[in-house]
Amino acid sequence: MRKQARYCRGGGFFVRPGGSLVVRMIPFAKYCARIQERVEQAYHVSVVTRDIPAPLLGDLDGLEIHIDPKVTPEQRLFLVAHLFGHTVQWNVNAGAFEIGKLFQPPVEEGLLATIMEYEQEAASYSLSVFHQIGIYDADQWISDYSACDLAYLRHFYRTGEKKAFPSFWRDNASRIVAKPIPPFTPTKRLFRADGVVI
Numbered sequence: 001m002r003k004q005a006r007y008c009r010g011g012g013f014f015v016r017p018g019g020s021l022v023v024r025m026i027p028f029a030k031y032c033a034r035i036q037e038r039v040e041q042a043y044h045v046s047v048v049t050r051d052i053p054a055p056l057l058g059d060l061d062g063l064e065i066h067i068d069p070k071v072t073p074e075q076r077l078f079l080v081a082h083l084f085g086h087t088v089q090w091n092v093n094a095g096a097f098e099i100g101k102l103f104q105p106p107v108e109e110g111l112l113a114t115i116m117e118y119e120q121e122a123a124s125y126s127l128s129v130f131h132q133i134g135i136y137d138a139d140q141w142i143s144d145y146s147a148c149d150l151a152y153l154r155h156f157y158r159t160g161e162k163k164a165f166p167s168f169w170r171d172n173a174s175r176i177v178a179k180p181i182p183p184f185t186p187t188k189r190l191f192r193a194d195g196v197v198i
Helices: 028-043 075-090 094-099 109-132 139-159
Strands: 013-017 020-024 046-049 058-060 064-067
Touching: 028 046, 028 058, 028 109, 058 075, 064 075, 075 094, 075 109, 075 139, 094 109, 109 139
Parallel strands: 046 064
Antiparallel strands: 013 020, 058 064
């Protein structure tokens, strides 16, 4: 997740860039606490809050997920879940770690398609964690947020331009399909600050 300013959201209330008020009662902080508890207790992946060097908001190394304390409750929920999805990938597929490395744009279309599949799989794993603890009312939200993240990445890797993250937001994205999380043993690799980006 890149360091972008999303529109003001928290507690389920937010304003779209055009100024219209949207109400969606998703308790981001409450859900994040539950997701974090699940990730730590069931999968033994620690979630640490610490300053993350710009331009990132979160980081991972295969064993831990680190989140910047300045993120909004919504960003934190997405980051914990999404970075857990990448943690699963890194621990069950040796090739996934290589896909997560930083590539200089422009990226050729074949590699870009592989990166997009990697991101979509992480989103599918993240949704599974929600479902494991009985949260089903955030499916559309996480689908929309993940689609925005994918669109941002696709544009950046094609052009090298870092446009404002909210400009890629579209409501009612295609729903993510949850992917079962295979058994894995968390293994430490590298943080993105050491040369890896998601």
